[in-house]
Amino acid sequence: MDIKEIQNLIKFVAKSGASEVKLEMEDIKITIKTGSEKTETTIVQAVPMQGIPQMAAPIAVAPVASEIAVAASSEADDAKYITIKSPIIGTFYRKPSPDKPNFAEVGTEVSVGDTVCVIEAMKLFNEIESEISGKIVKVLVDDSSPVEFDQPLFLVDPS
Structure with a gap:
């Protein structure tokens, strides 16, 4: 099963x-x-x-009760950050090809229009651009993982 x-x-x-x-x-x-x-x-x-x-x-x-409490406290910490979400369903990739470096790492400064990842859907690779400027503080999805529409991908500190 x-x-x-x-x-x-x-x-x-x-x-x-x-x-x-x-x-x-x-x-x-x-x-x-x-x-x-x-x-x-x-x-x-x-x-x-x-x-x-x-x-x-x-x-x-x-989730168990203790995991819910941990999630609630981490959500309070993450409230000051802005989330970059997936605009489509597909497979999330952090780099343009296996031999290239990641588009964005934790600590990377991004500007509006910078490519932060690629999402592959039906054999088409769609570059996902940042709609905000700031510093990436957390990558929420593992490389080569499936993502859903509106799923959070990155947390960005706009300050």
Whole structure:
């Protein structure tokens, strides 16, 4: 069972109105709970297979209370920054080609119109330009990762 199948299962359970679903297969055990406080919680635990080394045991797919508190405090710190968001769906690349340097690093000063990344959509590479001037303080997406429309890519300090 891959991650897409698990995500589809979560969506199906959320739409069905069931409060809890447990699924146990040979190599995987999944519990999905929906409730008033948490919309969905998924815990995936892979059973080690013989002959295949296992890299990580349990994987939690939903935030826990402590992670929510950390996210709330980091959001307060990030409020003074401006976000550069993805204008399209595609694959995010930080450099124009594998042998070239990144367009923008943490600490890089950008001006309006400077290219900060490339997003590939349907075999077309779209240069994403900064709409603000300032210093990049955080890169929010890993190189070669898929991005959604309006997903935050960079945090910029305009001062």
